[in-house]
Amino acid sequence: MLMTIFQGQLLATPLSEIIDPSSIIFHLIALVILTVGLYLLLFKPVKKMVKQRQEKIRKIEKENADLNEEVKEMKSSIELVLSDAKKEAAVIQENAVKVANQKADDIVSSARRQAKGMVERTEQEMEEEYRKLKEDIEAQIADVSVAVAEKVLGRKLTPEDDKKLIEESLAKWSKE
Amino acid sequence: MIKRGDSLAKVTLAREPDAELSEKISAFVRGRGCTGICYTIDPKIIGGIIICIGDTILDGSVRSRLDSIKQSL
Numbered sequence: 692m693l694m695t696i697f698q699g700q701l702l703a704t705p706l707s708e709i710i711d712p713s714s715i716i717f718h719l720i721a722l723v724i725l726t727v728g729l730y731l732l733l734f735k736p737v738k739k740m741v742k743q744r745q746e747k748i749r750k751i752e753k754e755n756a757d758l759n760e761e762v763k764e765m766k767s768s769i770e771l772v773l774s775d776a777k778k779e780a781a782v783i784q785e786n787a788v789k790v791a792n793q794k795a796d797d798i799v800s801s802a803r804r805q806a807k808g809m810v811e812r813t814e815q816e817m818e819e820e821y822r823k824l825k826e827d828i829e830a831q832i833a834d835v836s837v838a839v840a841e842k843v844l845g846r847k848l849t850p851e852d853d854k855k856l857i858e859e860s861l862a863k864w865s866k867e
Numbered sequence: 868m869i870k871r872g873d874s875l876a877k878v879t880l881a882r883e884p885d886a887e888l889s890e891k892i893s894a895f896v897r898g899r900g901c902t903g904i905c906y907t908i909d910p911k912i913i914g915g916i917i918i919c920i921g922d923t924i925l926d927g928s929v930r931s932r933l934d935s936i937k938q939s940l
Contacts, residue, residue: 829940832940833937833940834937837933837934837936841930844913844929844933845913848913848929852914853881853882853914853915854888856914856916856929857880857884857891857915858888859927860925861891861892861895861916861927864895864918864925
């Protein structure tokens, strides 16, 4: 409206006549009121909302950073645990191998000892059997020899020989 | 040692002794204090003589010698 009037009267009247000072003041007051109203009703809540949003974002970012830190710590902790577990597994495996080798050696040495013992026992048994057999044979030889001697003496011992034998015995006992 | 004072000597022979041998045996046992002899004939002793006076035994038999030899073998 003002622009229309202004344009319509631009060539006809000077600017001081067209613009009313009270109108300017009125407009300035209205502008101030509008500005304050806008500030109070729109800019401040929006600013507050933006601030809250920024705060929320900051909080989320902080939580995110904390979570990232926690994840990082957990990751390093897991890596440490894994490393320890790997070391422990290696130690356990090494010990298991040592124990298995030791057991294998024990079993082999035990088997060797048993085999050696069996051989020694068998040799002893064989020697014992040989000794018994030898004694049996010697006893049988002695029995047979004495039996033969008995038969020979029984046949060949004459009364004169017997008498001489008796006399020798009597003479021997007489000297004692 | 032979105990003196025992009255009977038990004599074991393989065969009957002749008179001379009997006299020698009698003389021997009398020397040990015996007054009598009881003879036993046992062919199993093969030869020699066994004299028992009390609890003493004098064994000069062929059988005992063979047993000794057998033991030694």
